[in-house]
Amino acid sequence: MRHQTIKELLSNHKLDETTELNGWVKTFRSNRFIALNDGSTLQNLQCVIDFESLEESLIKKITTGAAIHVKGPLVESQGKGQSVELQVEEITILGEADAETYPIQPKKHSLEFLREKAHLRVRTNTFAAIMRVRSALAFAVHDYFQKEGFYYMNTPIITASDAEGAGETFNVSTLEKKNPPLNEEGEINFKEDFFGKETNLTVSGQLEAETFAMGLGKVYTFGPTFRAENSNTSRHLAEFWMIEPEMAFYDLDDNMDLAEDFIKYTISYVLEHCKEDLNFLDKRMADEEKQKPQIERSDMSLMERLNFVISNEFKRVSYTEAIDILKNSKPNKKKKFKFPVNEWGVDLQSEHERYLVEKHFKCPVILFDYPANIKAFYMRLNEDEKTVRAMDILFPGIGEIVGGSQREERYDVLVEKMKQLGIEEDELWWYLDLRKFGTAVHSGFGLGFERLVLFVTGMGNIRDVIPYPRTPQNASF
Ligand code: 4AD
Numbered sequence: 001m002r003h004q005t006i007k008e009l010l011s012n013h014k015l016d017e018t019t020e021l022n023g024w025v026k027t028f029r030s031n032r033f034i035a036l037n038d039g040s041t042l043q044n045l046q047c048v049i050d051f052e053s054l055e056e057s058l059i060k061k062i063t064t065g066a067a068i069h070v071k072g073p074l075v076e077s078q079g080k081g082q083s084v085e086l087q088v089e090e091i092t093i094l095g096e097a098d099a100e101t102y103p104i105q106p107k108k109h110s111l112e113f114l115r116e117k118a119h120l121r122v123r124t125n126t127f128a129a130i131m132r133v134r135s136a137l138a139f140a141v142h143d144y145f146q147k148e149g150f151y152y153m154n155t156p157i158i159t160a161s162d163a164e165g166a167g168e169t170f171n172v173s174t175l176e177k178k179n180p181p182l183n184e185e186g187e188i189n190f191k192e193d194f195f196g197k198e199t200n201l202t203v204s205g206q207l208e209a210e211t212f213a214m215g216l217g218k219v220y221t222f223g224p225t226f227r228a229e230n231s232n233t234s235r236h237l238a239e240f241w242m243i244e245p246e247m248a249f250y251d252l253d254d255n256m257d258l259a260e261d262f263i264k265y266t267i268s269y270v271l272e273h274c275k276e277d278l279n280f281l282d283k284r285m286a287d288e289e290k291q292k293p294q295i296e297r298s299d300m301s302l303m304e305r306l307n308f309v310i311s312n313e314f315k316r317v318s319y320t321e322a323i324d325i326l327k328n329s330k331p332n333k334k335k336k337f338k339f340p341v342n343e344w345g346v347d348l349q350s351e352h353e354r355y356l357v358e359k360h361f362k363c364p365v366i367l368f369d370y371p372a373n374i375k376a377f378y379m380r381l382n383e384d385e386k387t388v389r390a391m392d393i394l395f396p397g398i399g400e401i402v403g404g405s406q407r408e409e410r411y412d413v414l415v416e417k418m419k420q421l422g423i424e425e426d427e428l429w430w431y432l433d434l435r436k437f438g439t440a441v442h443s444g445f446g447l448g449f450e451r452l453v454l455f456v457t458g459m460g461n462i463r464d465v466i467p468y469p470r471t472p473q474n475a476s477f
C-alpha cells in the first residue's frame with residue numbers, strides 16, 4: 001500500500017472522501033483538536049475527534065510526540081487557520097510518547113538543547129524545515145550538473161594522499177593500538193597494516209576527479225570529506241559534504257563563471273521549491289536578529305539575501321587588490337583586526353573575508369590569484385611566478401564557501417613544486433601521469449555543502465544544518 005502524506009493530501013484533496021493518515025501529534029488541545037504532522041510538510045493537519053465517543057484511557061495517550069493513525073472524511077474547516085480538517089472516525093495509537101519524559105514539547109527549545117537531542121530534533125519545525133531544504137539543495141546540485149553535461153563520480157573515502165597538504169587527516173588503520181609492529185627505525189610499520197601503507201580518510205576527492213575529467217571531460221563528486229582541523233568554530237565540521245566539479249579545458253575564468261552560475265541555480269531552485277520552509281526560516285531569522293544588538297543586525301532578511309545573491313553579479317577581485325583594500329581599511333588602521341594586514345603575502349583570516357564581503361563590497365566576492373605559498377601544490381603558477389590561479393568565493397555571514405583553482409598542467413612545473421614541498425613523486429605518480437599523457441588546461445572547485453545549507457537557511461551554526469555533526473570532542477549519535 002502506498003501511504004499518503006499530508007503534503008499530498010493538502011495539495012490535492014477531495015472533500016468528504018475518507019482519508020487515512022499516519023503521523024505524530026504536535027499538539028492536542030481542548031480534548032478535541034489534534035495538530036498532526038508527518039514530516040512531509042511544515043503544515044499540520046487539524047484532526048478533530050469526538051471525545052465523547054472515545055475512551056478516556058485512549059484520549060490520555062494522545063500526547064505530543066505520539067505516533068497515531070487516523071481515518072475519516074476530510075471536511076471544510078469550521079475554525080480559523082486551516083481550510084480543511086480531518087473528522088476522525090477511527091484513531092489508533094501506534095506509539096505512545098510519555099509526556100513526562102518526551103523532550104520535544106510544543107515550546108521554544110534552545111538550539112544547544114536540541115543538539116543534545118539530535119535524534120529527536122528533526123521533529124521540530126525548525127529542523128524539519130532545514131532538513132527538507134538540505135534535501136532539495138542536494139537534488140539541485142545533481143540537477144544542475146546533470147543538465148550541464150557533467151558525469152557524477154565517486155572518489156575513494158580511504159586514501160593514502162593528503163590532497164590539500166594541510167596534514168589534517170584522520171588515520172585509517174587496523175593495526176593493534178597497544179603493540180603495533182615496528183620497523184627497524186622503531187616507527188610503526190605500516191607495511192603490515194591493512195593496505196600495506198599509511199592511509200587516511202579523504203580530505204578531498206579532487207585528485208581522483210582530475211583523472212576522470214581528463215577522460216570524461218566534465219565530472220563532479222558529491223561525497224563526505226574529513227578534516228581533523230581543531231577549529232571549534234560555527235563554520236567547521238570534522239566530517240562534511242563537498243561537491244567538487246572538475247572540467248577539462250576550463251581555465252580560471254570559466255571556472256569562476258561555472259561556480260557562480262551553479263550557486264545561483266541551487267539557490268533559485270530552493271526559492272522555487274521550498275517556499276513554505278524558507279518563509280518559516282525567514283521569520284525564524286528575523287526573530288533571532290531582534291535579539292541582537294542593533295549594530296550586529298543584518299540589514300537584509302533571509303529572503304532578501306537569497307534574492308540578492310541570485311540577481312547580482314559576484315564581485316571579482318584579485319588577492320593583491322583585496323590586500324590594498326584591507327590595508328587601508330578602517331578596522332586595520334584602528335587595529336581592530338585580530339590579525340593586522342601589513343603586507344602582501346599574508347593569508348586572509350575570516351575577519352578579513354567578512355570585512356570585504358559584508359562591509360566593503362556588500363555582495364558575494366570571488367578572490368583570485370593568491371600568493372603561491374599560501375595555497376595547495378596543485379594550483380597553476382602565474383607568469384609572475386609569485387601567484388597561483390586560485391579562487392575563493394566569499395559569502396556574507398559565512399566567509400569562504402568555495403575554494404578552487406586552475407590546475408598546474410605542466411609536468412616540469414608540477415614536479416618542481418612537489419620537490420619544494422617535499423611531496424613524494426612515488427605517491428602521486430598517477431597524478432603526474434596526467435601531465436605526461438594528453439595534458440591540458442583544466443580547473444575545478446569545491447563547495448562545502450553545509451556552508452551552502454547554512455547560508456540558505458539563515459542558521460548561525462554549521463552544527464545545525466547536518467543531521468549528526470562531527471566536531472572536536474563530539475561524535476555522539
Ligand atoms: O578550500 P578547500 O580546502 O578546497 C579543496 O578541498 C579543493 N580540493 C577543492 C577543489 O578544488 N576541488 O575546501 C573547499 C570547501 C571550502 O570552501 C568550504 O566551503 C568547505 O569546503 N570546507 C569545510 N566545510 C565545513 N567544515 C570544514 N572543516 C571545511 N573545510 C572546508
Ligand code: MG
Binds near residue numbers: 392402403
Ligand atoms: Mg579553501
